[in-house]
Amino acid sequence: MRTLVTDMSKKIQVGILGATGMVGQQYIHLLENHPWFEVAYVAASPASAGKKYKDALRSGWIVAGNMPASVAELVVEDVASVEKAAKKCALVFSAFEMPDKDEIRRTENEYAAAGMPVFSNASAHRHTENVPMLIPEINAHHLDIVPSQRKANGWEKGFIVVKPNCSLQSYLAPIFALHQAGFPISDVLVTTLQAVSGAGYPGVSSLDVIDNVIPLIPGEEEKTEVEPVKIMGEIKNGKFVDFKGINISAQCMRVPVSDGHLACVSIKFKGKKPSIEEVTKVWKKFKGEPQTLDLPFAPEQPIMYRDEPNRPQPRRDRDNDKGMAVTVGRLRECSVFDYKFVALSHNTVRGAAGGGILNAELALKKGYIHAK
Amino acid sequence: MRTLVTDMSKKIQVGILGATGMVGQQYIHLLENHPWFEVAYVAASPASAGKKYKDALRSGWIVAGNMPASVAELVVEDVASVEKAAKKCALVFSAFEMPDKDEIRRTENEYAAAGMPVFSNASAHRHTENVPMLIPEINAHHLDIVPSQRKANGWEKGFIVVKPNCSLQSYLAPIFALHQAGFPISDVLVTTLQAVSGAGYPGVSSLDVIDNVIPLIPGEEEKTEVEPVKIMGEIKNGKFVDFKGINISAQCMRVPVSDGHLACVSIKFKGKKPSIEEVTKVWKKFKGEPQTLDLPFAPEQPIMYRDEPNRPQPRRDRDNDKGMAVTVGRLRECSVFDYKFVALSHNTVRGAAGGGILNAELALKKGYIHAK
Amino acid sequence: MRTLVTDMSKKIQVGILGATGMVGQQYIHLLENHPWFEVAYVAASPASAGKKYKDALRSGWIVAGNMPASVAELVVEDVASVEKAAKKCALVFSAFEMPDKDEIRRTENEYAAAGMPVFSNASAHRHTENVPMLIPEINAHHLDIVPSQRKANGWEKGFIVVKPNCSLQSYLAPIFALHQAGFPISDVLVTTLQAVSGAGYPGVSSLDVIDNVIPLIPGEEEKTEVEPVKIMGEIKNGKFVDFKGINISAQCMRVPVSDGHLACVSIKFKGKKPSIEEVTKVWKKFKGEPQTLDLPFAPEQPIMYRDEPNRPQPRRDRDNDKGMAVTVGRLRECSVFDYKFVALSHNTVRGAAGGGILNAELALKKGYIHAK
């Protein structure tokens, strides 16, 4: 029988599903030298199965740094070989990029059914009833749904956790921090300027973004508007109840930037408007469970506020605190709503693989993960 | 004595002040082969005076096309030689880019005092009491202020007309068109994604925009919010009265695009919300005096609405109707206000030199310009 | 029986094969308002067949300008319907972008067999024995091979003409011009900085070129080195004989530029080295048959030499003479070879669709094309 992981002196073996894609590579990159996790298993489509990882990358290693030597030599497994994964891994990260969401849901379910916690970057399960969609600084307590999820599915050890869309990671923490501090916000108008890496690889054609902006990211505005109400919601009677107190309207633009989503946000408070000093103080002091639990991927300060008038900027701020901090700036009066500000987060770190890793760290620390 | 220009068979001699800068070059480029105007005079700072135009450009010809051969050989005059200009030109275009606005105001006044109509791209005189700030499709009737302006300054023939900031050219016509059609708008939240050419040359450092966005354009948000109330205002008792019925809040971003300002706009109607069909119909049918008067630089359709979901785009739409049309798209419901849409205009054509030329065409056709 | 086209008062009906791709769109864009040709037929893969052209574009209209209204309404035909094309078109332009060269060769052959001249942008037939690979200013006389080609294939009216790779269009005319003027060149080292549009659409991933250079364009260096020897060759006994007198070595880089291939060229003369003045004079005076025959797409001056030290530049020079001129600059001494220079051509105009159109104009004017 498998037991809860409590001995941190031995690294936990993890698997990456969809390991050859851009997000898969990013997971492998970020997990190199991780203090708790070790990539021991890589799975991809049947076309890649059987090859060494280093030979399975059609376009080579496209993320930062160089391919970790230990992973380069791993043999890629077929994602269908769930039992094999279950033998090798204590948990898996799902980095699937295929368009068929039913297939993703089914596959992630199979891994969970086989006893594995699944930390997914895919959108397929974001609105599945009892699957928590975590930004650990905001709703770490949503993990409490896991027993209900297991029960509903008849899973003993496995479960599924997802992270929300990258587009909202920049501005939701600042909004939640104010909410939590007693300054609830009723209306949000946000325009996002999103990096091309958000579309995966090959993703956006270079002909579409050189000297250009694309004013459409299919499905993105809906996700940006809808996901926050689940994240900010509560669990009642073993079920998620959406947070109803906020209206969000988003315009999502694709700009010629490699990494880093910028959001231009206008907010209206439900009640009394705090002063600029009060707002920035709330942001600077904001901490969540990842900070309390001292998780390895937790940024020291989840919301960094910069006083310089021309920050945050994607290229210069996306890597703040290893890409896990949200950087905010330009808080100023708004002549229509109450305030305007600009927020930035690294979409393939905090907004993708880094966020998934933080979710797994949280679940581990909270006792949801069993050794193989 | 000088007489009104009525004979269009002979080209009108015009001068360019600040002719060696980027906007000056753009004027020269756009006026090549103009049916009414001919660049006969170029003026710049004393450092350039006395040189042939082609030898006075420190960084060469930086705008589209090649330097018109006739202008290349003109000798650059000192901008201080106002009388010389008055002898040669029936009007001047002011393309000053120097930072000192007092100096610009003083210099433009001198040209007007010497009897010349001055069509300015500079912001210096935009809030001078009796100087019209024109978007001819919106407020051509603001030219009626000219007699008051002349009287107040003791000018006989000369006068000054300015054009507004490039940042608002994309979205103000769509808003005005609805206003005029009986659908007044009370609130506008706009985020602009602005091209680097808006900052002139050398302007924005390449190190600031490669793979990056700069979330600050000093002074731009204020202009974007304030100028529309003058443009949409009325003349009462020989004075402009601001339009009070609209609140605008802007966030202005600099993106790595050479030309073309994109605006992401959210609007709330004062009264009943028209249907999407009504709105697009208003836009498609919108015409102003430039169209009625058939001015050479008037776009056929000032507001082009594109049905494709991923348009307008700066690189692919900025040149629509020779860069003088505003291209609009993505009109859709907004969950906070009434509608959202995206609008684009070419900032150095419609938003700068092209707009100035259209102003001069309008003034000429309306009988404000005298032959030399 | 079909007769030679001699009456230019009626437009010639042409077809575009692969009409929905980027090069196909570029053909349609450039042929709008062509004085001789009119797009009357568009063909693509079975997936698009039966749809209106405007509904068949998966990613919309991605080239310059707007979709010509007349073409928008054409029904896309299956490329396999060769007989249908033969009834409607006097000639076809092949803009195939599929990877299978055998399939392209077979399909182009079928159109030729059905009696149609085929002007191809594809590389499939570039080294087919009796298919001319034309840059009309250099080897217009290679059209003389057409009777041999027809005979060898048993074709009565149809034939195939190809254009060379876009990478060599910038520097081969300058080299040929010197060769023709009595200054043959023995060695050429060239580094090309190529635009992303050279890879078609979607082509190069934006993640590969934002803030980056890709030092590999598969197959490109070989084409750049090998194709010139056919182009500069002669016809002997009805067969092409390669030009043996020149060694070319190329390095082909992909840079973050939308359109316009730049070549940095170092040359060594076989014999006496002409002076810089002699070289630039040769270039400025260079003309070919397209100029003599006054073909509509012929640039007035095939090689434009710019004296400014910082030209040619892709964005500022690619559109010279409607994108059909090669712009050259920076001719200077080389400490290893004789001279160095920089040359530029628009890869999707001169280097693709524009070049194909010029080939067809040449063939028409030379009497190779029959009316339907």
Added chain:
Amino acid sequence: MRTLVTDMSKKIQVGILGATGMVGQQYIHLLENHPWFEVAYVAASPASAGKKYKDALRSGWIVAGNMPASVAELVVEDVASVEKAAKKCALVFSAFEMPDKDEIRRTENEYAAAGMPVFSNASAHRHTENVPMLIPEINAHHLDIVPSQRKANGWEKGFIVVKPNCSLQSYLAPIFALHQAGFPISDVLVTTLQAVSGAGYPGVSSLDVIDNVIPLIPGEEEKTEVEPVKIMGEIKNGKFVDFKGINISAQCMRVPVSDGHLACVSIKFKGKKPSIEEVTKVWKKFKGEPQTLDLPFAPEQPIMYRDEPNRPQPRRDRDNDKGMAVTVGRLRECSVFDYKFVALSHNTVRGAAGGGILNAELALKKGYIHAK
């Protein structure tokens, strides 16, 4: 009296001249947490003198990371206050970016005369007779000139060391490594694709490089061709003697890349051509004094060879080994010379501040630096 630095347990106080510019900031960034050096002194023009460093940056902190807190609070000194610097610093890094080379030479001389070793990034002293121009892996022994330099100038402790231009850092080590291994090269044709940061800040206008390439970097080709002969030269009788055995011809292009200079190199061997395996083996095994002495900024492997066909790439390889390694790839046959390859180095790390720091580490380890 000052004594040689031998106790590494205490950090050595260093000063940055031109500390507010881009290269100055880069020095400060790279020296944060340096094991031997500590920035204790920052100097700039009189306009900045007296301000806190954090308040003296006109355009803010523009390099990677955030401004080190300790430096932020330092008061900027006037560069003319040489004596003050001499009291505080054991050595200075010169990051001057002013155009007047005479002024730079004079100022650097004053610091040396005051007893300070000066490690300069400026080009002013590169061809001064007894000033070593170091790439420590190539010509560490050029430091032996220091006694002659001191004697010639009457300096007791101070001296000046420069680093070469950033454009040649990518390809000179690979060439030298072959030379040293017994495969001397007679001819080099190189085209460089250089990042905009090479021009400093604000440097290149964004309007010049968006969707563009600039085929001119004033003075760069000459530096690229001339500096290697000094670097590869020897000291005879206390004087540098140029290396005469190599001809280099360069074309230097500016491309829209933030950091990382790429070189496309064609080489011809003087004698027998080694095999591809021999060449890559030489490169992989190449080490110099920085590696032997285990200097903190020395890359483990000065020349990294990548086997992937599409590497090196600026964005993905510039940071290899903290930006201090040269990354090489695509070694292949050349049809004109012997081989072609592509090489990359980080121009503001290895090619600027990082290179200067490595020079200082070398001088320190070799006993040229005295404690304050």
